[in-house]
Amino acid sequence: MANKKVLVVDDSATVRQQVALALSPAGFDVVEAVDGVQGLKLIETTEELRLVICDVNMPHKNGIEMLSEAKADGKNADLPIVMLTTEGQPALIKKAKEAGACGWIVKPFKADRLVAAAQKLTA
Amino acid sequence: MASTAAANASVVEEFHKLAIDHLQAAAIALFSDYGKDLQVSESTKEEKRRLSLSLGAAIGFTSEHVRGVLAIAVDERLAKDMNPLSTDDSGAENSKANSTDWIGELANQLLGRLKNKLLANGVELALSTPVVVQGTHLRLGAVHRRATRLLFTDAENQAHVWWDAEVDSDLVISESTEEPQSEGEMVLF
Numbered sequence: 001m002a003n004k005k006v007l008v009v010d011d012s013a014t015v016r017q018q019v020a021l022a023l024s025p026a027g028f029d030v031v032e033a034v035d036g037v038q039g040l041k042l043i044e045t046t047e048e049l050r051l052v053i054c055d056v057n058m059p060h061k062n063g064i065e066m067l068s069e070a071k072a073d074g075k076n077a078d079l080p081i082v083m084l085t086t087e088g089q090p091a092l093i094k095k096a097k098e099a100g101a102c103g104w105i106v107k108p109f110k111a112d113r114l115v116a117a118a119q120k121l122t123a
Numbered sequence: 124m125a126s127t128a129a130a131n132a133s134v135v136e137e138f139h140k141l142a143i144d145h146l147q148a149a150a151i152a153l154f155s156d157y158g159k160d161l162q163v164s165e166s167t168k169e170e171k172r173r174l175s176l177s178l179g180a181a182i183g184f185t186s187e188h189v190r191g192v193l194a195i196a197v198d199e200r201l202a203k204d205m206n207p208l209s210t211d212d213s214g215a216e217n218s219k220a221n222s223t224d225w226i227g228e229l230a231n232q233l234l235g236r237l238k239n240k241l242l243a244n245g246v247e248l249a250l251s252t253p254v255v256v257q258g259t260h261l262r263l264g265a266v267h268r269r270a271t272r273l274l275f276t277d278a279e280n281q282a283h284v285w286w287d288a289e290v291d292s293d294l295v296i297s298e299s300t301e302e303p304q305s306e307g308e309m310v311l312f
Contacts, residue, residue: 012228059252086235088303103311106304
C-alpha cells in the first residue's frame with residue numbers, strides 16, 4: 001500500500017524536518033512548502049494529498065490566509081488541515097476552526113502525538 | 124492632571140515589569156524544553172566571561188499600545204546543543220541540522236510564549252517573522268531607554284535576550300479570563 005502524503009508548511013526548515021522525521025517512519029510521505037503561497041500551490045497540485053500541517057506566522061502568505069483560501073467555496077472539503085504554531089490565543093484558534101482547520105498544536109510538538117493525530121485524521 | 128500623568132507612568136512601569144517577568148519565565152521554560160537548564164544571571168563575573176555570540180535572531184511585534192523587538196543571541200555550540208535535529212536517533216551528528224534556521228525558530232517560539240502570557244493581561248501582540256544574523260562577537264545597541272538585556276546561564280553556556288518595547292501611556296492592563304492553549308498541547312476539532 002502506498003504511503004499517505006502529508007504536506008508540511010512552515011518557514012522554518014528545522015520544523016519541517018522535525019515533522020518529516022516524526023511522520024516518515026510511521027509510513028507517511030512528507031512534502032514541504034516554505035510559506036502559504038507555496039503551500040496553496042502544492043495543495044492544488046499534489047495528487048492524493050491526505051493531510052496538511054501548517055504554521056501560522058509565515059512570510060508572503062500566513063497560515064490562516066492559506067487555510068481560508070484552500071477551503072474557500074467548499075474546496076478541499078475532505079482535506080484535513082492542522083495548524084502547528086507558537087500561537088495559542090483562543091480568538092485565533094476560533095478563527096482557524098471557522099475557516100475549516102481540524103486541529104491546533106502549539107509548538108514544540110510531541111512526535112508520538114503528532115503521529116497519532118496524523119493516523120487518526122488520515123484513517 | 125499630575126495624578127493622571129503619574130497613573131499613566133505607573134501603567135508603563137507595570138507593563139515593563141510584567142513583560143520582563145513573563146519573558147524570564149518563558150525563556151527558562153523554552154530552554155528547558157530543548158534540554159538546557161539555563162537560569163537568569165545578574166553576575167558581573169558572568170559578564171566578564173562573555174562568550175563569543177555568533178548567532179542572533181530578532182522579531183518585531185506590535186499591538187495597539189505596545190511595539191518593539193525581541194532579540195536572542197547565543198554561541199554556536201549552544202545553538203547546536205538545543206537544536207532538536209543536531210543528532211539523529213543513533214546519536215550521530217546530523218549534517219542537515221541548520222543552526223541559522225534554528226535560532227530564528229527559537230526566537231519565534233520565545234516570543235510566542237511571551238505573547239501567550241501577555242494575553243492574560245489583556246495585551247495581544249502581533250508578531251513579525253524572524254530576522255537572523257550570524258557573525259562574531261555580536262552586540263545589540265539599544266535604541267530606546269527602556270531596552271532590557273537578560274542573561275541566562277549555566278556552567279558552560281550563555282544565552283542573551285534583549286527586550287526593547289515602546290509603550291503608550293494609555294495602555295490598559297486587564298485580566299483576561301480566556302486561557303491560551305499551552306505549549307505542546309494538541310486539540311483536534
